[in-house]
Each structure stands twice: as structure tokens, then as C-alpha cells.
Amino acid sequence: MTRHAQMVIAGNWKMNGTQASLQELERMGEGRKSITGVNNLKMVICVPTTLLANASDIAVRAGMHTGGQDCHPAEAGAHTGDISAIMVKDSGAAYVILGHSERRADHHETDGLVRSKAEVAIAAGLIPIICVGETLAERKNGLAETVVEHQLIGSVPDAELSANVVIAYEPVWAIGTGEIPSISDIKEIHGSIRAWLVQHFGDAGHLVSILYGGSMKPSNAADILAVQDVNGGLIGGASLKSGDFLGIVSAAAEQIEV
Numbered sequence: 001m002t003r004h005a006q007m008v009i010a011g012n013w014k015m016n017g018t019q020a021s022l023q024e025l026e027r028m029g030e031g032r033k034s035i036t037g038v039n040n041l042k043m044v045i046c047v048p049t050t051l052l053a054n055a056s057d058i059a060v061r062a063g064m065h066t067g068g069q070d071c072h073p074a075e076a077g078a079h080t081g082d083i084s085a086i087m088v089k090d091s092g093a094a095y096v097i098l099g100h101s102e103r104r105a106d107h108h109e110t111d112g113l114v115r116s117k118a119e120v121a122i123a124a125g126l127i128p129i130i131c132v133g134e135t136l137a138e139r140k141n142g143l144a145e146t147v148v149e150h151q152l153i154g155s156v157p158d159a160e161l162s163a164n165v166v167i168a169y170e171p172v173w174a175i176g177t178g179e180i181p182s183i184s185d186i187k188e189i190h191g192s193i194r195a196w197l198v199q200h201f202g203d204a205g206h207l208v209s210i211l212y213g214g215s216m217k218p219s220n221a222a223d224i225l226a227v228q229d230v231n232g233g234l235i236g237g238a239s240l241k242s243g244d245f246l247g248i249v250s251a252a253a254e255q256i257e258v
């Protein structure tokens with residue numbers, strides 16, 4: 001049997017949600033039971049740190065996973081307000097989003113910092129979801145692939161460390177805007193990310209999941225997830241409501257060749 005990259009549908013709640021929102025997670029856990037083939041994909045919800053421990057209890061019981069949305073590059077120490085990879089793992093998470101464009105913009109995170117965070121995350125036993133993606137100006141200037149390759153070179157840890165990473169391609173201009181790139185643009189950039197991963201990790205690069213992120217919703221998920229080298233999605237707005245998220249999960253389950 002040929003092995004394929006794992007399909008991963010990951011929700012990113014960003015700075016949304018209180019304990020009451022965990023009901024939505026319960027609904028996702030209930031709803032997934034009626035999706036045929038759901039066990040062939042990984043369902044991940046990246047919640048705010050305040051919800052991580054409670055969310056992990058719910059998720060694990062329901063066959064889902066949780067993730068953090070960031071971690072500090074140090075193992076521990078005097079970093080008021082920060083959270084380490086070990087703490088994220090200790091709260092029950094299996095994944096952590098790193099280098100999201102909102103963190104790159106709001107907190108001036110560089111590729112080098114993202115890479116250091118990814119290294120400590122891997123050492124802590126987490127799977128980093130490393131985000132890359134161009135701005136609208138960069139795309140208009142024909143620089144999308146170059147920018148993304150540059151981010152991969154700078155942000156992805158050495159091959160010796162691990163091939164157990166997930167890459168999320170998230171064009172900055174598509175996040176939360178309702179706009180998405182054309183299917184052929186998605187195909188082209190995911191293909192170039194795959195080529196880079198194979199160059200970096202060797203054959204193991206074929207097994208790295210490459211997620212698309214940016215205004216993915218139930219109505220466009222099937223088309224996007226059918227694209228070669230799209231192995232799932234990183235979903236913001238549409239992951240806040242169980243109905244929307246489950247719609248995307250159903251579309252993903254249908255794409256999987258078993």
C-alpha cells in the first residue's frame with residue numbers, strides 16, 4: 001500500500017472562547033461519530049491556552065486532538081506571560097501552531113524564532129504546525145512561491161531533528177476575508193512546498209501533511225481538499241461552530257483514498 005500524507009483538519013480558535021465554548025467541542029465530538037471514514041483523518045482543535053487542559057479531556061475522549069497556538073523557544077524561565085512547549089504538551093495537546101501570520105505581524109516573529117520554537121516543540125513531543133504564506137502585495141508581484149520557500153528554509157527545523165511537522169500554507173490576504181486563491185494557484189504552491197519538503201527531508205517529505213488555510217468553509221472545502229498535495233486545512237472562523245467545522249471534516253473524509 002502506498003503511504004500518503006495524513007489528512008489533518010485543524011481548527012484555530014485564535015483569541016476566541018471561554019469555558020462555555022467547550023460545549024461546541026462536545027458537539028464536534030458527538031457529530032464526528034456519524035461521519036463515515038472519520039477515523040482516517042486527524043481532527044485537531046487549537047484552543048486558547050486557558051481552555052487547553054479542559055478541551056484536551058473532551059477531545060481525547062472523542063477521538064480528537066488539541067493544539068496550542070504558540071509556545072516560547074525556551075524550555076522554562078523568567079518569561080512572564082509566556083508558555084513553554086512542555087506546558088502545552090502537559091495540558092494534553094498533541095500539536096502547536098507556530099509562526100501564524102498574525103503572530104508574525106503582531107509580535108514581529110521572524111523565521112529564525114519560529115524555527116527555534118519548532119525545535120523545542122518537537123523536543124517536547126508536540127507536532128508543530130508551521131505556517132507560511134505571502135501577502136497580497138507579494139502575490140501581485142509574482143513573489144508568492146519565493147516568499148514561501150524563504151519562510152520554509154528559515155522556519156522548518158533540520159531534517160535530522162524530525163520530519164514530524166505539519167506545514168500550513170495560509171496566504172495572508174485570504175485569512176478571514178472570504179477570499180481564496182484559485183484552485184490552480186493552490187495546486188501550484190502546494191506542489192512547490194511538496195518539492196521543497198522532499199528536497200529537505202528526502203522521501204519522508206512525501207508524508208508531511210500540507211494544510212491549506214484562509215477562508216476555508218464547508219462550501220469550498222471539497223474543491224480545495226481535492227487538490228493534489230492539499231492534505232487538510234487550518235480553519236479559523238469556520239472552526240468556531242461545530243456545524244461548519246463538521247461540514248469541512250465530512251468533505252475531507254470523502255477525499256481520503258483508503
Ligand code: PGA
Binds near residue numbers: 170214235
Ligand atoms: P480563517 O483563518 O479560516 O478565518 O480565514 C485561518 C487561519 O488564520 O488559520
